[in-house]
Amino acid sequence: MKRRIIMSMLAGATLVASTLLGAGPAHSAQAPAPSARTPAIAPAPSSQPADVPAEFGTDWHDPVTAAPPVTKPAGKSCEVTLAEARFRDFTPYKGTYSPPGGCGERWSKVVLRLDGKVKGRQYDRLGYVHVGGVEIFRTSTPQPSPDGIEWSVEKDVTRYSDTFRGGHDVEMLIGNVVDDTYTGVIDVRVTLTFYAGRQAAAPDRVLTLDGTSLTTPRNSERIVAEVYATGSGGGCEEYWYLTVPAAAPYSCQSDNGPYREVQIKVDGQLAGIAAPFPTVWTGGWSNPFLWYVVPGPRAFDIKPIEYDLTPFAGILNDGRPHRIEVSVVGVPEGQSGWSTPVNVLVWQDAKSAHVGGKLTTHKAGDLADSSTYTPGSEHRLDTEGGHRLTVAGHVDTSHGRVTTTVSRTLANTSTHRWTDGENVDALDAAWTDDETVTVDGRGGARTTRTERTYTMDGTTTLGAADRLRTVLTLGDRATVTESRGGRRTAWSRLDDTYTGDATYTANVPRDQRHAVGTTGERYRIHGSAGCYDRSLTTVQGVLTEERRGC
Template sequence: MRRRAVMSTLSALALAAGALLTGPPAASAGRHPHPPAEFGTDWHDPLTAAPPVHRPRGVPSCEVTVARAQFRDFTPYRGAYTPPEGCGDRWSAVVLRLDGRVRGRQYDRLGHLAVGGVEVLRTSTPQPSPDGIAWSVEKDVTRYSDTLSRPQPVEMLIGNVVDDTHTGVIDVTVTLTFYAAPGGTATPGGRTVPDPAATPELVLPLGDGGSVTTPRNTERILAEVYATGSGGGCEEYWYLTVPTGAPYGCTADGGPHREVRVSVDGRLAGIAAPFPTVWTGGWSNPFLWYVVPGPRAFDVQPVVLDLTPFAGLLNDGRPHRVEVTVAGVPAGRPGWSTPTNLLLWRDEGRAVVTGALTRHEDGGATGTSRHTPGAEHRVDTAAAHRLTVAGYVDTSRGRTATTVARALTHTSVHRWGADENPDALDATWTDHETVTAGGATTRTRRTYTMDGTTTVGAGDRLRTELTLGDHAHTVTTRGGRPPSWSRLDDTYTGDATYTTGVPRDQRHAVGTSAERYRLRGSAGCHDRLLRTAQGVVTEDRTRC
């Protein structure tokens, strides 16, 4: 959008986090009878329509405070973590909760929490009202049980700037709640709800050098990459980048296409589409996000790549180089951060698991980004990439073959006028993945959408209209059993207008926003709708 001071200015260090912001679910429809005519000095605390994190019932629980800090600059909080007493050493669930407060004036900031070097939380912050806001973020971190089973160092940072203008000090407390396994014993992997196979037995943070030596009995490997473009520069708005030579604020030789890639010893092992996150100052208009953030803005979920076909290669007892890159970023341009954890499952019945890579088909990345000049400039982008890898491991239970096929596409139309007014984007990303292993096939179809326009009209009134979508459909089939499935449809819409270039109390801002989060499947249903006007929640309705 226009490169104005009101644009999001996330911290120059794209650090780490990842979570789920929640608000109390409504049992029925709620409506505010008289929203204000415009934004004032206070508004509703941030919330989303996403489902609450699952918490087991009827089992003992223990709570540990992991971090308590006030962030004023780029000084990290450092502490020590000790596992809880009274809840055993295996847990049915572990839930992380961040409680935050901030008041005054502040930009959106990106932060991270690492335990034992493992990224367990990556999140961004909301922008506060002058009177102050409070928010909470929850995340199921059961998959990090291996890390949490031992004393560990803790590091947390939400990079911030506090001065005469930006007065907001970010005050946070982070806790972990541990739920004991029923009967005091753990199922395989230490998790009983909802899927025992979901918890890895070992979590390895991928260091800067990228050198990894896996246990020789590893039989399954996933890489989770917390890929975020941020920092206040062009890569924070990578989806708006245009080809070099076009008259726009942010350019790149290949245009806006970005792709997360993982390689093993120089060979491409996995690809994924990064999620086009819009932070809480994005699209030139913080009034869009004061109550309801865009999808994943407070839940910076990692992209997950299945590296199991390479397990036989990695199990030779020698170090191997695992590298994570973001394709499409111009050389030397900052803005992307890719903290990565390797999640490993081991065969306890065999000291050494052997295997081999049997298939590697890289269709090659294709793409064009074409600029058409005129009174209204236009860039049409189309990109695609296919990768199929297969391999096997010989376990104590016999040979297990794994095939991973992934196909990415990106199409967009970007239009803008003189001085980038108006500025409009209509974009779709797809990430389709099929994994076949152990007699089961899981197909996941992910689609991300962005459709928005920013204009500056009479009286320097800036208006942004925006719709964002996060969609996924997953089906798992195994033999003759009924398939398990889930379908996610998370849609945000917003329309906000304010006067630019004037003090905050003279902006006369108005804005509406809505989010409907629908998650249906064989495990149940969640359907919640939120609507806001001028910072007030006007509707909160659940349908399941």
């Protein structure tokens, strides 16, 4: 049996077109907000052995993650329902949004919440929420138990406050298939909660593209594009990190290999590069038993890639439309499988009608992308890739000239090993995405350095009696350092690690799979703003241990 036949759990779910602590799935119990003096908390009592079944049954714990909840201000709040729908097919929910009454037009925070439930049998599906054409949320879903599950996700969406101040059309879709086999109807409700109070810092405008065309306000002094890039919808781009060149005997092939890079261009000129996050959906690695309770990092809250386009503000501010294009390096020509919707966040100079400027530096290194295939009883593909880009430009604002320099360096290494028939299939991969943004104007230079590292180390084996076992570790890490005049002013370090080991009998009816599995997640973040540390462990779908503390 070829493992790839059952690996894709998002087939047919094609999408139609923050801060580190700003978003995360909601939890069954609210974890404490990060605090510099958060005391260690004794571990929650472990379940007795009798509470853990010998194998997965027809029900398990509702999905939960170790990530922190969104912190919420005290005081008055107003709730608006954005969408309420039962998704059975690919028909989007369409509605309207009006700003809330009673909480003013300026908010200290805006929080999106999705509450969902599903039961029966269903694959994981992808979804989005658009307000006035702006994509404010992208998500995937858990796979249900026959008895049914419920889950919730929260996200800080304060950055879209400009959109929320006016009435707009709403569109939501979680593409789904319901028939005699896949019986799960995905029932969701999405709300926005507005917290009255002093207005939080947020962009002045949130823009979308007209096709590939963008016209910015002429007084824009900071411009950031965000791209919700996902490889999805079935097919090999759903697990692009496992693809191989055409010369290698493997079920997923591409022109060169697994190196992927998400690029954004302004009028045909390279303006930003980024490593896509290797999201694993809740059917990934051929083994849904890995994800029934604890999903992989970011699976329920798909974060956008951000590109600081401020060096191009002098070009974009001429009042004319400009071409903005997003592409994914490494995708075979003509092949679909990636969705890359774009929002553009703009900060304006209220005291200027026109902010002029100039792009002063553009240095793009050669893109490295090399894969070496070694045949044998165990086939092997070694890949190395990377790219560098530095852009700089200035804008002449009412408060003086401001120069922005953005440098980004990407690197990817991976070793992919497999046997004939893919009964053993293993990957050990790492991606780094290091970015430095320096803003030099009145008050001296301010620098933000972000070092991102994503890791994936896993093996799937199909052994005797069709017992399929997957052992997998995923890592999502980031270090952020802010400095002014060469002195550090703030810092944070994130380490979100998932581990799983699950086995089941393949090619049999669901009730004969005799599945067992242990999964866990530890989410740690600490820095100048405080500390948060939470760990979860599950066995056969039972949450057996929860630890909190710093």
